[in-house]
Amino acid sequence: MAKVTVATLREKKKRNEKITMVTAYDFPSAQMVEEAGLDTILVGDSLGMAVLGYETTLPVTMDEMIYHTKAVTRGAPNTFVVADMPFLSYHRSLEETITNAGRFLQEGGAKAVKLEGGKEQCQKIRTLVEIGIPVLGHIGLTPQSVHQLGGFKVQGKGAKQAQKLLEDAKSLEDAGAFAVVLECVPAPLAALITQAISIPTIGIGAGAGCDGQVLVWHDLLGMSSGTLPRFVKQYADLRRQIVKALGDYKNDVETSRFPEEKHSFIMDKENLPRLDPDDKE
Numbered sequence: 124m125a126k127v128t129v130a131t132l133r134e135k136k137k138r139n140e141k142i143t144m145v146t147a148y149d150f151p152s153a154q155m156v157e158e159a160g161l162d163t164i165l166v167g168d169s170l171g172m173a174v175l176g177y178e179t180t181l182p183v184t185m186d187e188m189i190y191h192t193k194a195v196t197r198g199a200p201n202t203f204v205v206a207d208m209p210f211l212s213y214h215r216s217l218e219e220t221i222t223n224a225g226r227f228l229q230e231g232g233a234k235a236v237k238l239e240g241g242k243e244q245c246q247k248i249r250t251l252v253e254i255g256i257p258v259l260g261h262i263g264l265t266p267q268s269v270h271q272l273g274g275f276k277v278q279g280k281g282a283k284q285a286q287k288l289l290e291d292a293k294s295l296e297d298a299g300a301f302a303v304v305l306e307c308v309p310a311p312l313a314a315l316i317t318q319a320i321s322i323p324t325i326g327i328g329a330g331a332g333c334d335g336q337v338l339v340w341h342d343l344l345g346m347s348s349g350t351l352p353r354f355v356k357q358y359a360d361l362r363r364q365i366v367k368a369l370g371d372y373k374n375d376v377e378t379s380r381f382p383e384e385k386h387s388f389i390m391d392k393e394n395l396p397r398l399d400p401d402d403k404e
């Protein structure tokens with residue numbers, strides 16, 4: 124596939140063509156995403172919950188994000204890879220924000236970074252864009268603020284909240300963000316925001332009116348456990364299939380049905396060393 128760039132995504136919005144994005148956290152996943160021809164991969168800090176077993180995204184570190192970003196970019200050289208800046212990697216100072224964002228491009232091989240937040244992040248976004256680091260915005264439900272928001276709840280239902288999200292989206296556009304994620308935003312509001320700004324919107328739980336959609340790898344493939352969010356559509360049931368396959372393997376080993384002769388290597392019997400009966404313990 125041809126390399127996907129920021130310009131590719133902007134052109135897709137102009138032509139009213141939907142943008143496809145999925146999270147991925149490792150080399151084989153990234154390879155499969157590229158083989159399927161999706162536009163973008165988000166190396167989300169959701170890896171904390173999906174892969175590392177954390178309860179929230181808050182414990183995820185820069186080193187963990189860089190590690191997974193490097194694996195993804197090796198697996199999908201032509202896909203547009205965006206790396207999530209984890210909690211506290213861009214909150215303390217502009218200088219630290221620049222350093223950490225730069226690491227994702229220099230060390231991780233990412234093409235862009237994602238920051239959560241609206242107007243309050245615009246100065247940092249503007250600076251990153253000025254030095255050549257593309258930025259994906261993220262408003263609505265921002266998981267790094269989950270405690271402040273009171274949990275994983277839909278954002279923007281009230282008039283005041285809705286107005287703020289619209290103003291945040293416009294501010295992100297003015298600051299130079301190339302696109303914005305709208306997470307858990309009512310569909311009519313997400314559609315209105317999409318019409319109001321010239322940069323693409325990527326929805327997750329934000330309805331069909333967005334310019335594109337993103338889902339978590341483990342959710343859409345049916346590899347997650349527990350109750351899934353309402354906005355998730357499962358396209359496979361791999362968890363059940365994988366658990367069954369592992370159980371079949373366990374049973375075959377325990378009953379000596381695996382390995383069979385076809386799974387083994389042979390040699391001439393005369394080349395086998397002879398055992399000295401005295402060597403046996």
